Amino acid sequence: MKRLSLAxxxxxxxxLSPATGxxxxxxxxxVDAVNVGTETLQVTGIVQGESSPSTxxxxxxxxxxxxxxxxxxxxxxxxxxxxxxxxxxxxxxxxGSDCCNVALVAP
Amino acid sequence: xxxxxxxxxxxxxxxxxCSREHRPADADRDGVAAxxxxxxxxxxxxxxxxxYRDVDGDGVGAGSGAPFCTGGSAPPGYALAGADCAPDDPTxxxxxxxxxxLDGDGFTYREEGSLCTGAALPPPYLSAASGNDCDDSxxxxxxxxxxxRDQDGDGVGARPRSISCLGAHVPAGTSIAGYxxxxxxxxxxxxxxxxxxxxxxx
Numbered sequence: 406m407k408r409l410s411l412a413x414x415x416x417x418x419x420x421l422s423p424a425t426g427x428x429x430x431x432x433x434x435x436v437d438a439v440n441v442g443t444e445t446l447q448v449t450g451i452v453q454g455e456s457s458p459s460t461x462x463x464x465x466x467x468x469x470x471x472x473x474x475x476x477x478x479x480x481x482x483x484x485x486x487x488x489x490x491x492x493x494x495x496x497x498x499x500x501g502s503d504c505c506n507v508a509l510v511a512p
Numbered sequence: 513x514x515x516x517x518x519x520x521x522x523x524x525x526x527x528x529x530c531s532r533e534h535r536p537a538d539a540d541r542d543g544v545a546a547x548x549x550x551x552x553x554x555x556x557x558x559x560x561x562x563x564y565r566d567v568d569g570d571g572v573g574a575g576s577g578a579p580f581c582t583g584g585s586a587p588p589g590y591a592l593a594g595a596d597c598a599p600d601d602p603t604x605x606x607x608x609x610x611x612x613x614l615d616g617d618g619f620t621y622r623e624e625g626s627l628c629t630g631a632a633l634p635p636p637y638l639s640a641a642s643g644n645d646c647d648d649s650x651x652x653x654x655x656x657x658x659x660x661r662d663q664d665g666d667g668v669g670a671r672p673r674s675i676s677c678l679g680a681h682v683p684a685g686t687s688i689a690g691y692x693x694x695x696x697x698x699x700x701x702x703x704x705x706x707x708x709x710x711x712x713x714x
Contacts (some may be wrong), residue, residue, distance in 0.1 A: 435673070455656060456656045493658070494660065494688045495691060
């Protein structure tokens with residue numbers, strides 16, 4: 406129960422993508438490393454359907470560099486990816502140029 | 513001369529001529545003005561098109577396009593579309609990605625290169641990608657799955673992980689979850705939520 410509540414709150418907080426996002430995002434089944442810059446996201450992990458880990462970098466296009474909301478989104482993105490990193494198999498992380506969120510893996 | 517013009521103006525003839533609506537010339541009266549008509553002497557043709565030689569008559573030509581003045585369609589033996597991948601075969605004319613499903617499980621993998629085909633694809637090719645079949649010789653295996661050894665059988669395993677070609681189920685003794693804090697004790701399933709999550713919830 407506790408886990409479900411935490412997950413529900415986590416998902417509510419971490420759903421950062423706009424309604425039109427996720428057009429070119431990738432679903433990571435595992436996240437092995439994360440590097441969040443001011444303009445880029447670099448994620449190492451196993452993308453769904455692939456047989457080996459890879460490192461991909463996407464340019465973060467949501468907002469402008471001086472946008473405080475953008476900085477907050479990047480920070481939340483970083484945390485969500487760390488969460489996925491710490492619990493492999495529990496979350497799938499969706500990462501794209503204008504979105505970054507995690508969702509519970511379907512049982 | 514001036515007197516004559518004055519007479520015409522007085523009679524309203526010149527004024528009437530100037531007020532007439534200007535219409536561009538259309539000598540062949542096909543409804544397309546001379547400037548836009550590629551042949552203003554023939555009412556049957558008016559449009560400039562680029563057409564490609566269509567030897568096999570499948571509606572798609574090949575080779576370099578040639579300009580024609582037509583009624584909008586390609587002349588006989590030519591097609592408005594080009595790039596026929598099989599110019600001598602009327603059953604094939606288009607290139608598609610090679611999405612293969614040899615084992616018939618509905619999941620495809622992408623072969624190198626392109627396939628020259630017609631309207632329908634020959635087996636074992638499918639028109640749309642579905643998944644990324646990791647073993648197209650076995651219908652029961654079709655997806656790459658990350659698994660962790662689950663020694664205490666509590667449903668959550670621990671590292672090291674492996675990436676295996678599997679079907680709907682994972683093998684006994686393994687789990688897709690890999691965060692067991694103590695994989696020798698079934699009472700311990702998960703480590704406490706990390707500090708990061710607690711910060712997020714504050």
